[in-house]
Amino acid sequence: MSGLGNQLRLLLPPVSYDGSAPNLSAAIEAEANALNLSDAQADEVYGAIFPDSGQALSDWERVLALPDPCLIGVSQSVGQRVQAVISKMQGRGGQSKPFFIALAKSLGYDITITTFRPPRAGLARAGDPLYGGDWAFTWRVNAPAVTVSYARAGIAGAGDPLAAWGNKSLECRLSQMKPAESILLFGYGDN
Template sequence: MTSLADQLRLLLPPVSYDGSAPRLSAAIEAEANALTLSDAQAEATYSAIFADSGMGLTDWERVLALPDPCLVGVPQSVRQRVQAVVSKLQGRGGQSRGFFIALAKGLGYGITIDTFRPARAGIARAGDPINGGAWAFTWRVNAPAVTVSRAVAGITGAGDPLASWGNKSLECRLSQMKPAESILLFGYGDN
C-alpha cells in the first residue's frame, strides 16, 4: 500500500506538476501528515461518542456528575465506571418494575422486585400479611447474596481487580431513581 503522500502525488496533473520537486514534495508531505492527524482525531471523537466504548470516560463522568455522591471513595473498576455512565444515560425516567429491573441489569445486577399491598376484605386470605400504613408505598429489590463483577478483556483497565464484590452501586443508583414517596428495601439472598 502506498502512503497518503504518494496517493496525493498521484492526484497532481502529470504534465503540469512534478510531484518529486522538493518544495511541492514538502507541501504534499505536510498535507498528508495533517490529514493523517485529522483522521486519527476523528476516529477518537467517534469512539468517545459512544459511552459504552470506554473512550472519553472521564469526560462522560464529569458531564454526568459521576461517581454518585453515595459512591465517593468507593473503588470502582473501569468496567463498573462504564456501566455507571451507561446506566445514568439510560435511566432518565420511569417508575415501572421493568424500568428498575433494566436499570439494575445495566449495572450488572440480576434482580426481582416485590411490592406490598394492604390487606383488603374479600381479597386477603387467612395467613396473608396485613401490610397496613406505609407498606402500600414500599417495594423490595431482591438480589443475589453475592454479586461478583468480573474483569472483561478490552474494558478492564490497568490496576483494576480481576473481580469485585458488593452491591453499593445498586443501592446507590436505585435509591436515587426511586419515586420520592416510596420506601425502598433491599433483600439479599433467598427472600
C-alpha cells in the same frame, strides 16, 4: 512515503509535476500527515459521543455529576464507571417495576422486585401475609447474593481488578431513583 502520500501523488497531473521531487514530496508528506492526524482526531471525537466506548469518561462523569454522592471514596473500575454513566443516561425517570429492573440491568445486576400490599376484604385469603401500615409503600429489590463485575478488554484501565464484587452501586442508584414516599429494601440471596 506514506500510503496517503502515495495517493496524493497520484492526484498530481502526470506531465506537469514530478511527485518524487524533494520539495514537492516533502509538502505532500506534510499534507498526508495532517490528514492522518485529522482523521485520528475525528475517530476520537466520534468515539467520545458514545459513553460505552470508555473514551472521554471524565467528561461524561463531570456532565452527569458522577460519582454519586453515596459512592464517593468507593473504588470503581473503569468498566463500573462506564456502567454508571450509561445507567445515569438511561435513568431519566420512571416508577414502574420494568423501569427499575432495566436500570439495575444497565448497572450489571439482574434483579426482581417484590411489592407488599395490605390485605383487602374480598381479595385476601387465609394464609396470606398481613402487611399493614407502611408496608403499602414498601418494595424489595431481590438480587443475587454475589454479583461479579468482570473487566472487559478495551474498557478496563491500568490497575483495575479483573473482577469486582459488591452491590453498593446498585443500592446507591436505586435509592436515589426511588419514589420519595416509598421504602426500599434490598434482599440478597436466591433471586
